Amino acid sequence: MEPLGPLGPSSTDALYFNPDVEPFLNTAPMRDVQWEKLRHAIRFAYEKVPYDRERMDAAGVTPDDIRSLADFGSSLPPVRQADFRAVFERFDLDMDRSFLHLFGRERMDDIHFISTTSGTTGIPTPYPFFHKTFPLAAELFGRVGWRAGFVPGTKLALLFGLSMHVAGIPQVFWFSRLRGVTVLNIGAEVGTERILKAMKLFGANAMTCTPSLATYLIEKCPEVLGHPVGDLRVKVLLLGAEPGAGIPEVRARLEEAYGATVLDVGAGYGVSCAHPVYQGMHWIADDHCLYELVDPVTYEPVPLEDGARGLACFTALAPEAGLFYHHLRISMNDIHEVTTSPCPCGRSGFRYRIVGRGDDMLKVKGVSVYPASVQGVINGFVPRVTGAFRIVLTERPPLVTPPLKLKVEWGEGRSEADLPALETELVAKMRAACEINPAITWLPPLSLERATKKTQLIEKQYE
Numbered sequence: 001m002e003p004l005g006p007l008g009p010s011s012t013d014a015l016y017f018n019p020d021v022e023p024f025l026n027t028a029p030m031r032d033v034q035w036e037k038l039r040h041a042i043r044f045a046y047e048k049v050p051y052d053r054e055r056m057d058a059a060g061v062t063p064d065d066i067r068s069l070a071d072f073g074s075s076l077p078p079v080r081q082a083d084f085r086a087v088f089e090r091f092d093l094d095m096d097r098s099f100l101h102l103f104g105r106e107r108m109d110d111i112h113f114i115s116t117t118s119g120t121t122g123i124p125t126p127y128p129f130f131h132k133t134f135p136l137a138a139e140l141f142g143r144v145g146w147r148a149g150f151v152p153g154t155k156l157a158l159l160f161g162l163s164m165h166v167a168g169i170p171q172v173f174w175f176s177r178l179r180g181v182t183v184l185n186i187g188a189e190v191g192t193e194r195i196l197k198a199m200k201l202f203g204a205n206a207m208t209c210t211p212s213l214a215t216y217l218i219e220k221c222p223e224v225l226g227h228p229v230g231d232l233r234v235k236v237l238l239l240g241a242e243p244g245a246g247i248p249e250v251r252a253r254l255e256e257a258y259g260a261t262v263l264d265v266g267a268g269y270g271v272s273c274a275h276p277v278y279q280g281m282h283w284i285a286d287d288h289c290l291y292e293l294v295d296p297v298t299y300e301p302v303p304l305e306d307g308a309r310g311l312a313c314f315t316a317l318a319p320e321a322g323l324f325y326h327h328l329r330i331s332m333n334d335i336h337e338v339t340t341s342p343c344p345c346g347r348s349g350f351r352y353r354i355v356g357r358g359d360d361m362l363k364v365k366g367v368s369v370y371p372a373s374v375q376g377v378i379n380g381f382v383p384r385v386t387g388a389f390r391i392v393l394t395e396r397p398p399l400v401t402p403p404l405k406l407k408v409e410w411g412e413g414r415s416e417a418d419l420p421a422l423e424t425e426l427v428a429k430m431r432a433a434c435e436i437n438p439a440i441t442w443l444p445p446l447s448l449e450r451a452t453k454k455t456q457l458i459e460k461q462y463e
């Protein structure tokens with residue numbers, strides 16, 4: 001049994017939470033470690049997880065057929081969260097039987113608690129957590145937390161929805177294991193007024209939440225507490241669930257208002273660093289999880305090298321203690337771009353950044369285009385544009401007959417006479433950043449509908 005004492009370095013100068021492992025992230029010796037552990041993980045899946053055994057049978061492979069990391073890369077198509085729905089339906093939504101099939105008897109006898117996604121696309125995806133997961137989760141969140149600067153004395157305001165499958169209650173468990181870290185278990189549900197009052201009362205000096213909540217608190221703080229948010233003296237903002245630190249304008253606004261370091265976390269086991277230019281999130285878990293990229297359409301392996309893009313797939317290397325990733329090669333449907341060369345910050349781990357969602361991808365003349373990348377270019381032209389735009393599709397994605405059609409609003413107070421010059425610049429930037437030559441239809445400000453939640457960037461004219 002794992003001792004229940006706090007975890008982490010005793011010196012605040014330590015570069016790494018785990019100095020025995022973290023210096024070796026993304027190195028050849030680490031790949032040997034991964035292969036040794038992967039052999040065990042494959043056998044576990046085949047012998048103890050009915051769902052994975054079915055997948056391997058369908059692909060015509062047995063554990064003995066996989067003799068290297070490279071073999072593994074071409075052995076089995078990834079499984080996506082959406083695929084689990086077929087299992088639930090097969091067992092008539094009987095979750096006990098579905099879980100047994102998906103996770104196997106050994107892990108189900110060790111189950112600790114269950115959380116689920118919000119289920120906006122149908123049936124919520126359940127995430128089981130096992131007793132054996134606990135030490136591993138504390139270790140991985142320890143590495144993330146240490147890199148985020150959660151040294152002894154940290155009072156971390158947890159401001160995600162507490163019912164959120166990973167970012168809520170589970171994070172309370174794990175971050176509270178770290179030496180000298182107090183988790184202020186506030187939660188987004190209580191609303192901004194109580195959040196701000198609790199942060200002030202308990203002296204929060206770090207916070208973790210969505211970028212949109214952090215931004216909203218800037219506006220609300222003077223009204224609720226009578227002073228700017230910077231007077232709270234929060235030193236670290238650890239942001240997740242939406243793009244945040246990777247968008248220069250968002251990061252700059254938050255850093256200035258809070259007087260804090262702004263970091264991104266998530267979409268895998270990773271955290272960004274404080275380098276002034278966003279470098280992506282450092283992957284900190286090579287010894288516990290195999291990270292792979294595959295082509296989102298063909299599932300062919302994509303070698304991990306600078307600039308490589310693909311669908312990110314994860315395999316827990318100790319599946320008995322797996323955290324989030326309970327199957328061989330599971331994809332959360334995120335497209336990542338990786339950087340494997342050393343980071344200027346000096347810390348270990350290759351970096352990944354989220355480029356888009358797998359089901360958002362468009363193919364224009366063989367080039368993969370993600371709405372999020374188009375949005376990034378357009379946002380760079382604010383205030384000459386409002387930032388609101390739509391990608392207009394006249395045929396079912398992903399294939400798009402060029403040119404890609406965009407509706408873009410020009411900026412408030414701008415003249416239509418300026419549009420030809422602006423269009424030339426915007427198209428040139430699209431060509432450089434996304435390798436496309438879009439056809440632009442200009443619209444006056446506020447022509448496109450504004451959504452309070454997630455804005456739909458695609459206008460489907462084919463339906």
Ligand SMILES: [Zn+2]
Nearest residue numbers: 273279343345
């Ligand atoms: Zn870095």
